[in-house]
Amino acid sequence: MPNRDAQLQLFPRGPGAGARLLIYVLISIAVIVADTRFKVLGGVRSVLSTLLYPIQEAAQTPLGIYDQVSGFFVNHADLQHDNAVLRQRNLDYAGAVLRYRDLEQENNRLRTLLDARKRTALHTRLAEIISVPRDPYSRKIIVDRGSQDGVRAGQPVMDEIGLLGQVTRVYPYTSEITLLTDAGQPVPVQIRRNGLRAIAFGKGTDGVIDVPYLPQSADIRNGDLLVTSGIDGVYPPGLPVATVARIDHSANHAFLRVECIPKAAINSYRQVLIVDGTPASRAALPARHVPQGKPK
Known part of the structure; x- marks a missing residue:
């Protein structure tokens, strides 16, 4: 008996690998055709989907965590960049407003000076x-x-x-x-x-x-x-x-x-x-009259 079992293990009987592959292919084709025409595997597919759902979720969890973490850092960097851009823009606008106010005050000052030039008789x-x-x-x-x-x-x-x-x-x-x-x-x-x-x-x-x-x-x-x-x-x-x-x-x-x-x-x-000069109304003093000779 032991010799017979050893012979069976050394020289196995049955279909070869190619034959088994052909059988599996034919079975798969038959199952696909039957499922396509008669929907016989709908219940099996539903049961398998329910049983495999926890495994799929467990497999997807690391990827979801990675996406969330990477998205957080990307969003944080984008927000920092946008904040820096807005802050610089705010500073530029503030500087423009200050320059505008300075020009406005200078313009009012120049108008006042020009008005003073009109009011005075001085050049x-x-x-x-x-x-x-x-x-x-x-x-x-x-x-x-x-x-x-x-x-x-x-x-x-x-x-x-x-x-x-x-x-x-x-x-x-x-x-x-x-x-x-x-x-x-x-x-x-x-x-x-x-x-x-x-x-x-x-x-x-x-x-x-x-x-x-x-x-x-x-x-x-x-x-x-x-x-x-x-x-x-x-x-x-x-x-x-x-x-x-x-x-x-x-x-x-x-x-x-x-x-x-x-x-x-x-x-x-x-x-x-x-x-630049004296008032127009300020005339020179009249010349003193010098007598030409002693009265006779």
């Missing part, structure tokens, strides 16, 4: 401030007009409100202007209310000028407007200079201590007006 030229010296004790500015534009040293400088200062140095294409608030800068003034004359001096600080050497009995009040007197031949008469802000009547001083606030926007804006 003026428009200049733009291009530099401010870094010396904290100096109250000077540099404008973009020079000798090539007809600017001369000593010319008054104003804005649409009042006197700003005086041209002190002239270069071919630029000029230096000393402001009213510069230390020791004198301006002959008078009180518009009563015509009282005085000299105003800068203190070297922003927004304040002094009127020294007024006697204790001087008729000056808080709120009085100081204008240029024109007696020095440099500043035309009648330009607003400052408003009296504080008067010290202390008996310890021989003179009044008067502090004033300039009318002009000393430290604001970028455009100024350089006064």
Whole structure:
């Protein structure tokens, strides 16, 4: 018996591999034809689908997790990029709005200056401030007009409100202007209310000028407007200079201590007006009549 079993294992009987393949193919064709014509495998397919569903879900789970994770990172990167683009666009729009507002203010300022040129009888030229010296004790500015534009040293400088200062140095294409608030800068003034004359001096600080050497009995009040007197031949008469802000009547001083606030926007804006001449109404004094000889 053992020898017979060994022989059977060494020399198996039955159809060969090709025959089995042919049988399987024929069975498959028969099953396909029967299912196509008579729908005999519908129930079997439904049962197999139900039994295999958990296996399919388990097999699809890693792929779904991978898709979700990769989609999260892709969406996060896209959102970061879109956020950066929107943020940069917002900054660009904010800069454009600021530039628009600056241009709008400058346009309004230029219109005001042009209107001031129409109101005054003086011949003026428009200049733009291009530099401010870094010396904290100096109250000077540099404008973009020079000798090539007809600017001369000593010319008054104003804005649409009042006197700003005086041209002190002239270069071919630029000029230096000393402001009213510069230390020791004198301006002959008078009180518009009563015509009282005085000299105003800068203190070297922003927004304040002094009127020294007024006697204790001087008729000056808080709120009085100081204008240029024109007696020095440099500043035309009648330009607003400052408003009296504080008067010290202390008996310890021989003179009044008067502090004033300039009318002009000393430290604001970028455009100024350089006064080019005297008012048209300011005529020269008539010549003195010199007698030709002694009367007989």
